[in-house]
Amino acid sequence: MALAKEQIRQIISQNDISSVADVYSLMKESFKDILQELLEAEMDVTLGYEKNQKGNLAIDNKRNGHSPKTIKSQYGEFQLDIPRDRNGEFEPKLIPKYQRDVSGIEEKVLSLYARGMSTRDIHDQLQDLYGIELSAEMVSKITDRILPEIKEWQSRPLNPVYPFVFMDCIHYKVREDGRILSRAAYIVLGVTVEGYKDILSITVGANETSKFWLGMLNDLKNRGVQDVLFFCVDGLPGFKEAIRAVYPQAEIQRCVIHMLRNSFKYINYNDLKKFSSDFKAVYNAPTEAAALAELENIKEKWGKKYPYAISNWENNWDDVNSFFQFSDDIRRIMYTTNIIEGLNRQYRKVTKTKSVFPSDSALEKMLYLASGNVIKKWTQRYRGWDQVLNQLIVLYGDRISKYL
DSSP: OOOOHHHHHHHHHHHTOOSHHHHHHHHHHHHHHHHHHHHHHHHHHHHTSOTTOOSOOOOSOOEEEEEEEEEEETTEEEEEEEEEETTSOOOOSSSOTTOOBOSOHHHHHHHHHHTTOOHHHHHHHHHHHHOOOOOHHHHHHHHHTTHHHHHHHHTOOOOSEEEEEEEEEEEEEEEETTEEEEEEEEEEEEEOTTSOEEEEEEEEESSOOHHHHHHHHHHHHHTTOOEEEEEEEOOOTTHHHHHHHHOTTOEEEEOHHHHHHHHHTTSOHHHHHHHHHHHHHHHTOSSHHHHHHHHHHHHHHHTTTOHHHHHHHHHTHHHHOGGGGSOHHHHHHHSOOHHHHHHHHHHHHHHTTOSSBSOHHHHHHHHHHHHHHHHHHOOSOOTTHHHHHHHHHHHHTHHHHTTO
C-alpha cells in the first residue's frame, strides 16, 4: 500500500530526514516496530484478548512477559521482544521459533554464488550492503542446501526424443585431500521437439574419456530418452563408438567450426584470411560430392604449403559429412556446437575468479545455479523451427511424429 505525498512529507518533517542514511535508519526502525506489533497481535489472537484488556477474563492462559531475540533483516540486525505465555503454547507464525533471518538472505547468498562470488566475497558483500555478519562457513552451509535439489534435477525424467543433442565438457581444477586435480564438467544440451533448448545434464568427473561419456549416454537412456536424431560433438576419440553403443540410429555430426580451428593452427597468419575464405566453399557446398570437389581444389592450391591443414579434413571426413544431406535449416543447427559453446562461455564467466574449487560439490553448485540463470533467458524457439520439424517428420517418420 503506497503512502500519499502528504504522509511522506509529514514523515520527513517529523523525523528530520536529510540524507539517504536517515531514510535507511527510519526504515529499519519502522520495520522493527511493525514486526513487534504483528507479534503482539498474534499473541492477542492466540489468547483471545488484547494486551492490557481489563475485566475478568475466563481463560486458563495469560501473557508472561517477553524473550529477546536477535533478528537478521535486509535492514541489518536488531532485537525483537517475542511475547511469551504462561503455558508455553504460543508459537508465532510470523517469525517461527527457530527462525532468526527474515531478510531472504538465503536467496541473496544463492544469487551471489550463482554469479561466481566466493564464500568469502559473499560474506564481505552482505556485511557492506546489509550489515549482516554471515561467516564464509555459514555461506557454504547455505549453498549446501541445494545439493539435494541438484541430485533431484540430475535424475529428473527427460523427454522420450530429442531431435538434436549437443555434448561438450569444460575443464576445472579441484582440491582433493590436499592435492589439486583436474576435473571435467560434462555438459549435455538438448533441443526439444518444440524447438526449445534445455540443459539435460551436468556431471563433474574425471578428465574427459569415452568411458565416462558412455556412462552419461546410458544415464540419458535410463531417464527416458529413447531416441536422438542428431548428436553434435567435438572430436573426442571413442565418442562415436560410445554413441553407437547406446543410440545406434543417431546421426553423428562433428563440429565444423572446431574442425576449421584445428586446421587454422597450421596456417600462417598472413594466409589465414584467404584460406578461411576459400574453405567456405567446402562447408557451404550444396552436396557432399560438391564439397569433396571443393576440398580437392583447396588441396591443389594449399596442400603443399599446409598439408596437415588439409589432411585434418580428409582423415575426419566421415565425421563431418552428415549435414550435407540436409537442408540449410537443419544444417544451421547441427553443423556447429556454438549453441553449447555459448553456454560454456556463461559458465566461464561465473567461474573465472575461481582458479581452484575446494571440492567437486562446490563446482557442481556453481554450475547448477549458473545454469538456472541461463535457462531463464531461453524463452525463444529456434528460428524457423516449424520448417525444421516438418522436414524431420518427412525424413524420420514415426521416430519423431509419434511423440508430437
